Amino acid sequence: MNCHRVQSLLSAYLDQELSPEEQRLIRNHIFHCPICAENFEDLSHIKSYLGNLEPPFAQADLDLLDQFLFDHLHANPSFSANPWVWGKRLALTTACVFLFLMTAFYLFPVEPNNPMLLTQEAAPFSISSTTPYQLVSERKTDVNFLSADDEEQDEKKRNSDYSFFPEQSRLVPGVPVSR
Amino acid sequence: MLQTETLSLARPAPDTLSEFEQQVKNYEKAFYHFAYRLTGNHDDAQDLTQEALLKAYRAFNRFKPGTAFDRWVYQIIYRLFIDQYRKKRRRPFVASLDEAPPHLDQEKPKEVPDYSKLPEDFALRHELGVTIQSALLRLPEEFRAAVVLCDVQGFSYEEISNILQCSLGTVRSRIHRGRRQLREYLQPYLSAERSKKQ
Incomplete structure (x- = not known):
């Protein structure tokens, strides 16, 4: 064992937290190495300094602490379950939800004759016969007319149509149509 | 019943x-x-x-x-x-300029238990205690807690690892490094101790 390794273990050796084998090795090393021995002595001095530190208070201080704490607890035994804390939390949550709803109603009004909604609805009605929905219906009728007996083909066509133009039979008011 | x-x-x-x-x-x-x-x-x-x-x-x-x-x-x-x-x-730290400073005459005199009759001995021990405390305060918090638990309260490493919620290796290294720093800070006392011995 070299000095470096021993010095890293000296503290644990001092506290007797090493295995017997390690303890033996370190004891041998300290016996032969004056530098490590001095280190060990310093560390044990520090340990004894700390161990001999006087308790930091006078009795009066402690009584004060005691008095305060138990007066506190005895006077108010329901200290642990303070209902007002939950009341406050509940009130705060309600206020937040209320504020959120008010903001939402203000920004997105639901009245049908609101000017904000009317401008959005104006868009689909202004489009003439070139909307994709009308195209769909035209093509569908064509297909039906040309190959009414061929059911298989018809179904294929319908499927392909469906993949191109998803079925939306009615225009939903308020939803703009993409062109 | x-x-x-x-x-x-x-x-x-x-x-x-x-x-x-x-x-x-x-x-x-x-x-x-x-x-x-x-x-x-x-x-x-x-x-x-x-x-x-x-x-x-x-x-x-x-x-x-x-x-x-x-x-x-x-x-x-x-x-x-x-x-x-x-x-x-x-x-x-924020200090208020408007607030009046605490009045000194309202403060209670600090009582210190009398451990030794010799005033010289008492003074020495008191001084050493203050020095050790100030050295402790210079340590990082984790090291300080580990060293205090080990040397002042006398817990084993395993108990300390339970209290501080960390591994045994961490406790060992914290105590070791804490003590090494304390050794640096308390060097004058330690050298005095050494010369006393010789």
């Missing part, structure tokens, strides 16, 4: 307050000592102890009766201390 048994079962836990009080009575000196060594002054130590005991009282129903009460409270004290320390570091 049956009814009384069920009644006694239905009753809430036997007076937890007195039980808690008894436990605290046993250990309060040690708690206060630990808090004092961590914070370095009486006021902070008192605040820390009180707050930790309040926390402990509120959570006393979660305390498992078989386990050690003092370790549990040490853990609370340590966590509170680290929390407060971090808060303090985040928010620098």
Whole structure:
């Protein structure tokens, strides 16, 4: 064992937290190495300094602490379950939800004759016969007319149509149509 | 007969307050000592102890009766201390200029227990105590807590690792590095000790 390794273990050796084998090795090393021995002595001095530190208070201080704490607890035994804390939390949550709803109603009004909604609805009605929905219906009728007996083909066509133009039979008011 | 048994079962836990009080009575000196060594002054130590005991009282129903009460409270004290320390570091100290300075004549004189009759001895020990405390305060918080728990309170490494909620290796390295730093800070005393021996 070299000095470096021993010095890293000296503290644990001092506290007797090493295995017997390690303890033996370190004891041998300290016996032969004056530098490590001095280190060990310093560390044990520090340990004894700390161990001999006087308790930091006078009795009066402690009584004060005691008095305060138990007066506190005895006077108010329901200290642990303070209902007002939950009341406050509940009130705060309600206020937040209320504020959120008010903001939402203000920004997105639901009245049908609101000017904000009317401008959005104006868009689909202004489009003439070139909307994709009308195209769909035209093509569908064509297909039906040309190959009414061929059911298989018809179904294929319908499927392909469906993949191109998803079925939306009615225009939903308020939803703009993409062109 | 049956009814009384069920009644006694239905009753809430036997007076937890007195039980808690008894436990605290046993250990309060040690708690206060630990808090004092961590914070370095009486006021902070008192605040820390009180707050930790309040926390402990509120959570006393979660305390498992078989386990050690003092370790549990040490853990609370340590966590509170680290929390407060971090808060303090985040928010620098603010002093009000309008507030009047505390009046000195209202302060109580600090009483120190008389351990030795010799005034010289007393002065030396007192001085060493102050020096050690200031050296402790210069250590990083984790090292300070580990060293205090080990050397002042006399816990084993395993118990310390339980209290500080870290591994044994961490405890070992914290104590080692803490002591090495203390050795640097206390070098004059240590060299005096050495020369005394020779």
